[in-house]
Amino acid sequence: MKKYTLFNNDGQKEMDEEEYTQWFFSTIHEHIFKKIEKGFNQKRDGIEKELIGKFSSTRQKKQCNCPCKDCNEKPIYSHSISKKSVLANIACNGSVYMPSIDKDIMTPINISNASIFPGFCKQHDNDLFPKLDNVNNVDFDNDFFSQLGARTLAYEISHIKRTIRSLEMLLKKLSSEYETSTSSFLQKFSNGFYRKEVSYTEFYCSESRINKIKPTILERIENEKGGLLFLNQEFLNSDNVFVQGIVFEKMIPIAFSGLCSFQLEDHVAYILINCLPYKTQTIVSLHFSQRDAHSIQSFLSTFNLADENSSLRLIETLAVRGTRNIFFNIDYWNSLEEHIRNMFLCEFNNIEKSSINEAIDFSFLTWNWNNKESTK
Template sequence: MRPNKEAIEFDNSVENAVKKYLNNKQAYCMYPGCNMHAISSHTISKKISLNQISENGILFSPESKRMYPEKKYGIGEIGINDASTFKGFCKIHDEIFFSVDKNGIKSQKDVFLQVYRVLNFIIFNENVINKMAPLFYEKLNTSLKNENIKKIIERGKNTATEANEIRIKKLNKYSSNILNIINAGGLNSATFDEEAFLTLDITMDQDIQENSHNKNEDNLIIVHRKVNYHIPVAMATKVSFSLNTQGKEDELFLICIPYENYSDLIIMFAKGKSLFAKNNHYLHYIYNDLNMLELIEKTMVNSEDWWMSPREWY
C-alpha cells in the first residue's frame, strides 16, 4: 500500500510543530516569578546517572518510527545529551539542583528537589500536547463532511481541552506546593542510611483542593527507597494504569535514578484517590524487590519517558 500523501503531510506538520516548540529559544524559566530564558538541562543527572547506563554516549528510549504507510512505536537510540532534557529553568535556577546532580539523593530535601524537577518536566511535556492538539482537530474538521459528526468532534475537543487544562493546573499546584516546602526550610538534610526508606505525607494547600469533594484526596504521598543494586533504566514519568481487575486506573509518578552501584526510586500519588494508598498497598511494591521491578516494567510499557542501557536491551 502506497503512503497517503495527505496523511504524511499532516504527520510532518505535527512533528514540525513539536520540534519548533521543543527548540524554542525563547522558552522561559518555569521557576515562579522568573522571566529569564530557559536552558536545556537534564531531568536525570547526566554526570552521575545517565553516564552509568549509556554506551558510547548512547541510550535506548521509546520513539515513533515512520514505516510507511503508517508510524509504528519502537525503541531507538538517543544521545546522552538529549536524554531527559527540557527547557525548564534558566541557568540560575537550574543551579538549585546542583547537589542532586553532583551527589545524588542524599537527604529529604534532595527528594523534594528531584520531585520538583520531574513535575516541571511533565508539565513541559503536557504543554507540548497542548501545542499538537489544535493540529489534530483542524485535520479532523477539514476531512469530515457530516456536520453532526463535526459537532460531536467539537464537543469532544472542548471536553479534552478542559480536562487537559485541569490536569496542568493540578500539576502546577503540585509543583508550587513542593517548591514552597523546599523554600520554607526545615527539611531534614541528614544523609540517608543505606537501604533508606522514606514516606512523606504532603498536605496540599486549599487552592488545589477547591474542586475536591474530599478535601484530603489530593494530598500527596511521596515514597523514596534507596536500593543497593543497579537498575539499568532511568525514568521520570507520570502514568495511569489499572492495578486491579475492576479496571479503575491509578495515576502514579515514578522516578528511577540509576548510579554505578545502587539506585534511587521515588513514587508519588494522590492519597485519597489511589489504590496505592489504600491499606498501604504501595508497600507491596516498594519493600519487595521483584514487585518493585515489575512496577518499573509496567510503567515502561505505559510511558515514553525512560532511558535504558543499550547493553540491557540486547
C-alpha cells in the same frame, strides 16, 4: 423555474431545483464520499506523521522567561533525568534507546538530548536542584527527593503544555485540509453537472473521518488540560504531597521519570514517578497527592518492597504503564529475546491500558546489571 435532466440506466428524469439538490447530496454521500475520504486519509497520514516527527525529534521551544519570580533570563534546556549522574550510567558510546512515539521500535538518542525541556535559567536550575546532578557522594535524603519531585513536575507541566499545543495544531491542520479537499472536489463535481457552486458548509456528514476525529482530539485536549490543572493545584503545594522513596543497592539498565495515571473507581489519580540508576544504586520515588494516598499505598502494598524480585515487578509495571520519558541501555535491550522486546513495545504503546494498576504478564529487567562498556 430551472429544470434539470438526469440520465441513468432507467432512462431520463426531469427534476426541479429542489429535487436536483436532494439528488446531488444523496449522490455525494452515497457514491463520492469514499473518494473524498480516501484523498483526505492519505493527506491526514502525512500531516500526523509530520507533526509526530517534529514532536519527537525536535527540542521544545523556549516559550518564555524563567518561571521564577522576577527573573527575566531565558530558560536553559534542563534534563529531567540527570545526564551526568544517571543517563551516563546506562549510555553506550554516549547514547541510549528510547521508544518511538509512532512506531513499535526503539530509537537511539544522545544523552545530551534525552529528557530535556526548557525549564529554568542556569542560575535557578543550579540553585533549585543542586543534589540531582551531584555525580559523587549522592545523599538520598528528604531534600534530594523533594528536588527530584520538583524537577519532574516542571518537566511534566512543560510537556503537557507542549502536547496541548501539538494537538490543537493537529486539529487545525486536519480541519483545514479536509475543508480544502472537500471544497475542491465539490467544485469539480458541481461544475461537471452545470450546477451553481456548492460551498463546503452545505456539505456535512457525521460519518466523515474528520467528524470522527474531532471529538477524540478535543477529548484528549480536555484531558491534558485537566491533568495540568490538577498538577498546579495539588503538586505545587508541598503540604499536599506524599513521597515514597526506595533505595536499592543494585543497578538496572533503565531510567525513567514522569507522570503516570492510576485508575480509581471514581477518578484518575496521578503519580510522579522516578526510577534512576546512580552508579551502584537505583532509587525509585513516587510523589502523589494526599487525596489519593490511601489508594496508592494500597496498590504498593501488593508488592513486597523488601523483596528484590517483587520490587523489580513494581519497576517493570511503572516502566510499561508509567511514562514516555524512558531510556534503555542499548546493549541490554538488544540482548533481550525478540518476543520480550515485542511484548514490551506492544504493551508500552497500548493506550487502552495506560494505568499502572493494569498488570503485565512478562518480565524484561534484571538486577546486578552493570554497564561496563558505557562511555561516561
